[in-house]
Amino acid sequence: MEEKMSKGLKRMLLLLNCAMLGLGNVGGPLLMRLYFLKGGKGVWISSCLETAGWPFMMLPLTVSYLYRRRKEGPGTKLVLIKAPVLLASVVLGVLTGVDDFLYAYGVARLPISTSALIISTQLAFTATFAFILVKPKFTPFTINSVFLLTLAAVVLALHTSSDRPANESKLQYFLGFFMTLAASALYGFVLPAIELTYKKAKQTITYSLVMESQMVMSFSATVFCCIGMLFHGDFKAIPREASEYTLGQSTYYVVLVLNAILWQLFFMGAVGVIFSASSLLSGILIATLLPVTESLAVVLYHEKFQVEKAISLVLSLWGSLNYFYGEFHENNKIKQKQDAETDVA
Numbered sequence: 001m002e003e004k005m006s007k008g009l010k011r012m013l014l015l016l017n018c019a020m021l022g023l024g025n026v027g028g029p030l031l032m033r034l035y036f037l038k039g040g041k042g043v044w045i046s047s048c049l050e051t052a053g054w055p056f057m058m059l060p061l062t063v064s065y066l067y068r069r070r071k072e073g074p075g076t077k078l079v080l081i082k083a084p085v086l087l088a089s090v091v092l093g094v095l096t097g098v099d100d101f102l103y104a105y106g107v108a109r110l111p112i113s114t115s116a117l118i119i120s121t122q123l124a125f126t127a128t129f130a131f132i133l134v135k136p137k138f139t140p141f142t143i144n145s146v147f148l149l150t151l152a153a154v155v156l157a158l159h160t161s162s163d164r165p166a167n168e169s170k171l172q173y174f175l176g177f178f179m180t181l182a183a184s185a186l187y188g189f190v191l192p193a194i195e196l197t198y199k200k201a202k203q204t205i206t207y208s209l210v211m212e213s214q215m216v217m218s219f220s221a222t223v224f225c226c227i228g229m230l231f232h233g234d235f236k237a238i239p240r241e242a243s244e245y246t247l248g249q250s251t252y253y254v255v256l257v258l259n260a261i262l263w264q265l266f267f268m269g270a271v272g273v274i275f276s277a278s279s280l281l282s283g284i285l286i287a288t289l290l291p292v293t294e295s296l297a298v299v300l301y302h303e304k305f306q307v308e309k310a311i312s313l314v315l316s317l318w319g320s321l322n323y324f325y326g327e328f329h330e331n332n333k334i335k336q337k338q339d340a341e342t343d344v345a
Contacts, residue, residue, distance in 0.1 A: 010276055011238075013207060017272025018285060024266025026287045030296060032104065033112040037301065038246040042234045045241075046104035048225035050254060051096065052217035053264030056213055064208040080203075081212045088197040089213045093220025094189055096267075098213045100221055101228065102183035109176025110166060111304070112297035116290045117152065117312050118180045123148040123319075125188025126283030133192040134199060134279065142280070149287045149321030151313040156323020191279040194271055210275045216266055288320035 003293055004011075040046070062277075069076040079090070106115050124172045131138065138181050197213070198205045245252035273282040291313045297303050 006026050006320070008240050009053060013272065014276035017269045017276060019266040021186065021269025021273060021282070022289055024257065024262045024264070024269055025286055026293050026296065027262040029107060029112050029293050030300065031117060031255060031296065031303065032107050035255050035259065036108050038255075039244055040241055040252075041108075042229075042232075042237055042241065043101065043104045043108050043234050044225060044228040044234045044236065045152065045256075046107070046230055046259070047097070047100035048222060048239065049220065049259040050104070051093075051105040051218040051225070052264040053260035053265065054215050056224060056264055057215040057218070057268070061211050061215070064211065066225055068208065079212065080206065080209045081216065082201075083204065085197060085201050085213055086216060089216035090220045092190055092193055092197070093217035094224050095186060095193075096217055096219035097224030099183050099186040099190065100225055102186065106176045106180030106183060109322070110180060112301065113294040113303045113309060115176075115180050116293040117316070118177065119313040120149050120152055120287045120290050120312075120316055122184040123189045123283045123287040125185045126191050126279060128279050129189045130195070130278070131194040133196045139326050139330055141329065143286045143327065144190060145284065145319045145323035148315050148322060150313035152319065155308055156313065157266065157313045167262075167322050174183055188283065191270065191274065191282050195274050195279040195340065197276065207272070208274060210271055211268070214271045217271075284320065284323050287316065288323075290320065291316050308329055 028050070032049075035046060065076070102312060103115075103119075106118070110118075124146055127138075127142070177255045194213075198210075203209070242252040247255075270282050270286070273285060294309070294313060
């Protein structure tokens with residue numbers, strides 16, 4: 001059961017979460033690639049940073065608690081999450097940790113402009129799993145949008161090796177390609193699974209509960225990645241990497257901290273959009289912002305921009321615009337129907 005709130009407040013929450021998702025979705029991959037380009041080598045370190053910012057969630061949760069306490073009095077519960085949602089959040093968190101590793105491996109091996117376009121296939125996986133798990137309404141515009149965004153990634157896949165870094169073997173490059181594709185598929189499952197958790201929860205789903213659930217997910221993913229770091233010896237490697245980092249030791253740590261903050265904004269924005277709208281919209285927004293990441297990678301890191309990337313970019317933009325036009329069209333139809341019913345009454 002979802003918390004009742006005014007349309008204005010829900011719209012404001014949606015915009016806030018869209019902004020967080022956008023900032024994290026564009027900035028996170030760029031900073032992660034900067035880590036690898038300037039001397040960082042730890043795939044487990046990077047994967048851990050994707051969710052290591054979970055302690056930052058304590059601030060909004062504290063504000064939320066104080067606000068609820070002012071309304072409800074001294075008996076206000078400190079923690080809202082109950083066992084079923086807690087368990088689901090832990091499982092989804094571990095899956096997120098696996099996804100973090102797959103994605104970090106891909107970013108370590110591929111130009112960010114390439115990995116960004118591969119990740120656009122996530123929308124097709126999100127749409128498929130959403131159809132199976134939560135059964136959202138699919139309009140012709142939605143289907144067309146998913147088709148175009150998937151086609152954009154297929155176009156890229158047809159000519160992948162042209163941007164292979166000079167210091168990498170074909171095996172490493174293709175492994176990075178398929179690891180990124182696997183990360184896309186896995187997170188395409190996680191998003192609808194989060195929405196299903198909200199729908200099946202036997203408690204009222206409030207934004208405070210969503211934040212608590214996301215913190216549990218991030219904590220679980222971080223624990224999973226920390227175990228990987230421990231077995232791989234990455235904790236000992238951090239001081240050495242910092243001392244050898246091309247941009248300097250202090251910059252190295254700044255890059256790590258900013259990575260953690262931006263990725264936490266992404267994950268919080270993603271689940272916030274699911275709460276305010278749907279997992280499908282969350283997937284659409286991620287796909288829509290990928291051309292921005294790709295373009296910035298070309299400008300900032302001087303990555304190659306071949307013809308197939310240009311075609312893929314155009315298809316991605318076309319697919320995204322198609323979806324948002326469809327949403328506008330459907331909302332217009334609903335509004336006209338409501339106005340007609342009001343006039344009859």
